[in-house]
Amino acid sequence: MSAHPSTDQHPATTPASGTPLLEVTDLAVEFRTPDGAVRAVDGLSYRVEAGRTLAIVGESGSGKSVSSLAVMGLLPDNARVTRGSVRLAGTDLLALSRKEHRARCGEQVAMVFQDALAALNPVHPVGYQLTEALRARRGLSRGDARKRAVELLDLVKVPNAKARIKEYPHQFSGGMRQRVMIASALAMDPDVLIADEPTTALDVTVQAQVLRLLAEIQAERQMGLVLITHDLGVVAGVADDVTVMYAGRAVEQAPVVPVYTTPAHPYTRALLRSIPSAAGTGRLPVIPGRPPSPAAMPSGCPFHPRCDAVRDVCRTEVPPLATPAPGRTSACHFAADIMAGREPAAADADAVGPTDADPAAVEHRDGHAMAADQATVPTLDDQDTGGSDD
Amino acid sequence: MTEPVLEVRDLVKHYPVRNGLLRRSVGAVKAVDGVSLSLGRGRTLGLVGESGSGKSTLARVLVGIETPTSGEVLVDGEDVTRLNRAGRKQLRRDVQMVFQDPYTSLNPRMSVSEIVGEPFAIHGIDPAGGRRTAVGELLELVGLDPDHANRYPHQFSGGQRQRVGIARALALRPKILVCDEPVSALDVSVQGQVINLLEGLQDELGLSYLFVAHDLGVVRHIAHDVAVMYLGRIVEEGPETEVYDAAQHPYTQALLSAVPVPDPSVRLVPAGGSPPVESGVSTGSTNGERSTNGVGSTNGVGTTAVRRLPIVLEGDPPSPVDPPSGCPFHTRCWLAPTLPEAQPDPIPSYPPTDRPDAGLRLVPSVCETEVPALDAHPGAGRAGTPTDPADSAASHVVACHFARELIVPGVGA
Numbered sequence: 001m002s003a004h005p006s007t008d009q010h011p012a013t014t015p016a017s018g019t020p021l022l023e024v025t026d027l028a029v030e031f032r033t034p035d036g037a038v039r040a041v042d043g044l045s046y047r048v049e050a051g052r053t054l055a056i057v058g059e060s061g062s063g064k065s066v067s068s069l070a071v072m073g074l075l076p077d078n079a080r081v082t083r084g085s086v087r088l089a090g091t092d093l094l095a096l097s098r099k100e101h102r103a104r105c106g107e108q109v110a111m112v113f114q115d116a117l118a119a120l121n122p123v124h125p126v127g128y129q130l131t132e133a134l135r136a137r138r139g140l141s142r143g144d145a146r147k148r149a150v151e152l153l154d155l156v157k158v159p160n161a162k163a164r165i166k167e168y169p170h171q172f173s174g175g176m177r178q179r180v181m182i183a184s185a186l187a188m189d190p191d192v193l194i195a196d197e198p199t200t201a202l203d204v205t206v207q208a209q210v211l212r213l214l215a216e217i218q219a220e221r222q223m224g225l226v227l228i229t230h231d232l233g234v235v236a237g238v239a240d241d242v243t244v245m246y247a248g249r250a251v252e253q254a255p256v257v258p259v260y261t262t263p264a265h266p267y268t269r270a271l272l273r274s275i276p277s278a279a280g281t282g283r284l285p286v287i288p289g290r291p292p293s294p295a296a297m298p299s300g301c302p303f304h305p306r307c308d309a310v311r312d313v314c315r316t317e318v319p320p321l322a323t324p325a326p327g328r329t330s331a332c333h334f335a336a337d338i339m340a341g342r343e344p345a346a347a348d349a350d351a352v353g354p355t356d357a358d359p360a361a362v363e364h365r366d367g368h369a370m371a372a373d374q375a376t377v378p379t380l381d382d383q384d385t386g387g388s389d390d
Numbered sequence: 391m392t393e394p395v396l397e398v399r400d401l402v403k404h405y406p407v408r409n410g411l412l413r414r415s416v417g418a419v420k421a422v423d424g425v426s427l428s429l430g431r432g433r434t435l436g437l438v439g440e441s442g443s444g445k446s447t448l449a450r451v452l453v454g455i456e457t458p459t460s461g462e463v464l465v466d467g468e469d470v471t472r473l474n475r476a477g478r479k480q481l482r483r484d485v486q487m488v489f490q491d492p493y494t495s496l497n498p499r500m501s502v503s504e505i506v507g508e509p510f511a512i513h514g515i516d517p518a519g520g521r522r523t524a525v526g527e528l529l530e531l532v533g534l535d536p537d538h539a540n541r542y543p544h545q546f547s548g549g550q551r552q553r554v555g556i557a558r559a560l561a562l563r564p565k566i567l568v569c570d571e572p573v574s575a576l577d578v579s580v581q582g583q584v585i586n587l588l589e590g591l592q593d594e595l596g597l598s599y600l601f602v603a604h605d606l607g608v609v610r611h612i613a614h615d616v617a618v619m620y621l622g623r624i625v626e627e628g629p630e631t632e633v634y635d636a637a638q639h640p641y642t643q644a645l646l647s648a649v650p651v652p653d654p655s656v657r658l659v660p661a662g663g664s665p666p667v668e669s670g671v672s673t674g675s676t677n678g679e680r681s682t683n684g685v686g687s688t689n690g691v692g693t694t695a696v697r698r699l700p701i702v703l704e705g706d707p708p709s710p711v712d713p714p715s716g717c718p719f720h721t722r723c724w725l726a727p728t729l730p731e732a733q734p735d736p737i738p739s740y741p742p743t744d745r746p747d748a749g750l751r752l753v754p755s756v757c758e759t760e761v762p763a764l765d766a767h768p769g770a771g772r773a774g775t776p777t778d779p780a781d782s783a784a785s786h787v788v789a790c791h792f793a794r795e796l797i798v799p800g801v802g803a
């Protein structure tokens with residue numbers, strides 16, 4: 001994998017500001033399962049610019065990890081990309097062979113996973129894992145690789161790196177292991193770093209250390225950072241831009257501040273409301289039910305069974321991607337109303353949105369056993385929600 | 391404060407560390423190392439602390455899954471650890487546990503009715519109206535359809551499984567539920583449903599909760615009182631508002647300052663472009679001031695945001711096998727080195743050689759030699775307001791020789 005020819009043709013230059021380093025357009029990914037094809041990602045678009053952080057937020061199963069694996073060319077064998085493009089500095093990676101795709105990513109895009117312990121090989125010392133990668137992919141000598149590995153561990157602030165390089169992963173704490181993973185991701189000097197829930201398994205104190213480290217490294221190298229998380233606190237603290245995913249789709253995309261001040265999608269709004277706050281003494285506002293399984297996607301707007309602004313049209317029509325304000329998108333029929341804090345105008349006598357008065361009832365309605373009843377697997381045609389912003 | 395339903399006195403749980411062929415005991419993991427707590431009737435005591443601080447061990451001892459090395463556990467004034475087997479079994483019915491992981495804590499081969507009814511079988515109890523009816527009522531109580539009693543755990547979602555776990559814990563009509571990370575494995579949107587259920591059950595049944603969680607926002611929402619654990623000990627305890635809004639222990643302050651706040655006008659890192667105004671917590675002052683948040687404007691990034699500086703603790707918590715002398719927090723305490731009392735001292739820092747700056751870190755000698763007692767520090771509070779000592783279970787106590795209030799902007803505010 002060392003010095004793949006394509007790298008010479010596409011030097012890893014930082015594009016002029018405004019040109020995305022990485023641009024994902026209308027990505028769709030399907031899994032073949034015993035129960036048929038299941039669409040895990042369905043029309044996802046985003047762009048990452050140099051020196052900026054894009055946060056992808058969503059509940060578990062919303063397609064965050066699958067979409068990142070698709071970008072990296074690391075999807076499992078039973079998955080395939082059915083639509084879309086992934087452009088890295090202009091080149092569509094999905095048009096390359098799988099091998100070329102991975103090679104290009106190996107040079108320019110790196111990924112950090114949530115579970116650092118699983119990602120590190122338990123039988124080798126931490127240093128060996130770093131030096132092996134450097135020797136294989138950078139062609140460094142043993143001595144140079146070792147020197148570089150110590151530098152990298154210093155960079156991610158592993159104390160006493162020179163000595164600790166001989167230790168095994170189990171001798172490192174969770175936070176230290178995640179630092180090693182970041183060091184190994186930085187070994188190839190990537191232009192883009194995709195971090196999939198890098199701090200979810202860590203204590204808040206250690207999370208603060210790791211987030212700060214990532215931000216420092218990013219600013220120094222003008223890296224593009226894709227931070228995948230479910231924590232809206234983390235997003236507010238570090239992101240420049242935000243993509244909110246629900247059921248395999250980007251339901252809202254915007255710069256970070258307006259996401260919190262004037263959310264333009266009812267799901268984003270509901271997520272923000274459900275964060276426990278000191279002020280709220282009574283019951284928490286909750287989103288009734290739970291996210292749909294990709295095998296049983298509701299008709300119309302995928303969020304409609306849980307939406308507090310639902311209208312008749314939502315049950316039948318997939319909402320197009322609206323642009324309620326420049327630089328913002330929302331996949332809601334009433335994006336402008338929601339953003340303005342207005343009730344959707346559409347008259348609808350019997351539209352009774354779910355309330356949190358009886359979450360149990362809704363759980364029954366949306367319960368696992370009921371899933372088959374509402375299985376309306378969408379076809380390619382009625383999923384016209386893709387397309388890039390602007 | 392009403393008299394407590396649960397009281398813990400000097401509770402210790404050590405696990406022996408064995409080594410070599412002879413499996414000789416060469417030391418002990420001091421998982422819980424002298425904890426005293428009290429839980430008021432009908433109240434919720436939140437327990438927070440970093441991973442490995444001993445929260446789950448304490449929880450397991452309280453419900454009787456583990457026996458304590460020493461100390462007392464009083465339920466309604468009666469010491470559970472001193473009763474005989476039968477008496478203990480009887481009392482244990484009063485304290486039930488809800489586990490973290492609804493995916494692994496339920497036996498996949500048992501139907502929901504068997505799971506929820508199992509405590510009746512174990513304790514040989516025949517509830518009035520029969521077990522079937524009782525199970526149906528329990529399921530209804532936690533918001534599940536009694537018609538689903540014959541289903542198996544895999545047929546339920548994470549949130550529903552957690553409801554099953556709660557129904558089972560309620561079967562014997564306990565007074566106390568010990569909940570160890572009951573919502574940590576759940577998605578945000580489902581987490582709220584379970585929290586609301588627990589709050590509703592508390593009002594309805596007068597239950598008392600010990601609520602262990604690492605999410606400080608969730609604990610702030612549900613708890614009346616909060617205890618903060620570090621290396622097997624409680625370092626701060628008090629009413630929720632006092633611990634969150636006027637923390638006095640440097641560890642609590644660090645923990646709170648690290649919690650990400652869902653407000654982009656309080657940034658951890660600068661937004662792309664304009665550098666934010668550096669502010670955040672004012673460390674080392676006896677009179678911390680609340681930082682003013684930048685005015686959130688709606689025109690996207692590039693707005694002036696206040697940069698929040700978390701108090702970043704050095705390194706990881708020390709091993710509970712060999713905890714530091716004196717104050718267990720002194721190896722990572724951010725306050726101690728800033729104090730005028732910090733001066734060259736003959737006692738080497740812990741750990742002796744592990745850090746490049748070993749020996750450079752100076753802390754007051756009392757921090758290295760004397761374990762601080764968990765006491766009220768009336769003078770440390772805002773404008774020196776003393777906490778009411780009569781308000782025993784809810785008084786604000788701190789284990790620090792130099793306790794002082796520091797207002798940390800943020801968590802759930």
Ligand SMILES: Nc1ncnc2c1ncn2[C@@H]1O[C@H](COP(=O)(O)OP(=O)(O)OP(=O)(O)O)[C@@H](O)[C@H]1O
Nearest residue numbers: 405419420421440441442443444445446447448710
């Ligand atoms: N059975 C055991 N034998 C030996 N050591 C143990 C045992 N159970 C727990 N410990 C140790 O006791 C300490 C406290 O563990 P505990 O599980 O109570 O922490 P915790 O606060 O619940 O952490 P977390 O937040 O990760 O759940 C840890 O150092 C742990 O490794």
Ligand SMILES: Nc1ncnc2c1ncn2[C@@H]1O[C@H](COP(=O)(O)OP(=O)(O)O)[C@@H](O)[C@H]1O
Nearest residue numbers: 031040059060061062063064065066067076294
């Ligand atoms: N190997 C697989 N086979 C079948 N379905 C999968 C596989 N991996 C993921 N999925 C499905 O794809 C969807 C998105 O998953 P994922 O991207 O992992 O979610 P997230 O990272 O947002 O939690 C989920 O419904 C998940 O069940």
Ligand code: SF4
Nearest residue numbers: 301304307314332333
């Ligand atoms: S389209 Fe309708 S159901 Fe979907 S989010 Fe908007 S209002 Fe809610």
Ligand code: SF4
Nearest residue numbers: 717720723757790791
């Ligand atoms: S006693 Fe000393 S080391 Fe311990 S928390 Fe207080 S100031 Fe820090």
Ligand SMILES: [Mg+2]
Nearest residue numbers: 064065066196
């Ligand atoms: Mg994932």
Ligand SMILES: [Mg+2]
Nearest residue numbers: 445446447570
């Ligand atoms: Mg635990």
